[in-house]
Amino acid sequence: MKQYNLxxxxxxxxxxxxKQFSDWREIQDEYEEYMASLDFESLKDIEEYIKMDYKLTSKKVKYEVNKLTNSSNDTIEIEI
Incomplete structure (x- = not known):
């Protein structure tokens, strides 16, 4: 089951x-500026994706992903 969305x-x-979405259309309905989304099973998978795709340090990626862990909100903005 996919637990996280970028x-x-x-x-x-x-x-x-x-937040659990049934599909990308549900995400599109929630965000007017929606362009695309990727789903992941774990935060570790997200970290690996961001490190590879955006060539960021492990420290920076960990910091951004931990924003969600430390937040009471289901959705947060990350800065890449």
């Missing part, structure tokens, strides 16, 4: 969410 918006924002 949501890309047209306004250049990237969101990380633990």
């Amino acid at each position: 949501i890309f918006l047209r306004n250049d924002k990237m969101l990380l969410s633990r």
Whole structure:
């Protein structure tokens, strides 16, 4: 089961969410600026994806992903 979503918006924002969506259309309905999304099974998978795709350090990626862990919100903005 996919537990996390990385949501890309047209306004250049990237969101990380633990909210359960049935499919990408549900995400699109929630975010007017929706462009695309990827789903992941774990935060570790997200960290690996961001490190590879955006060439960031482990420390920076961990910091951004931990924003969700430390938040009471189901969705947070990450800065890449």
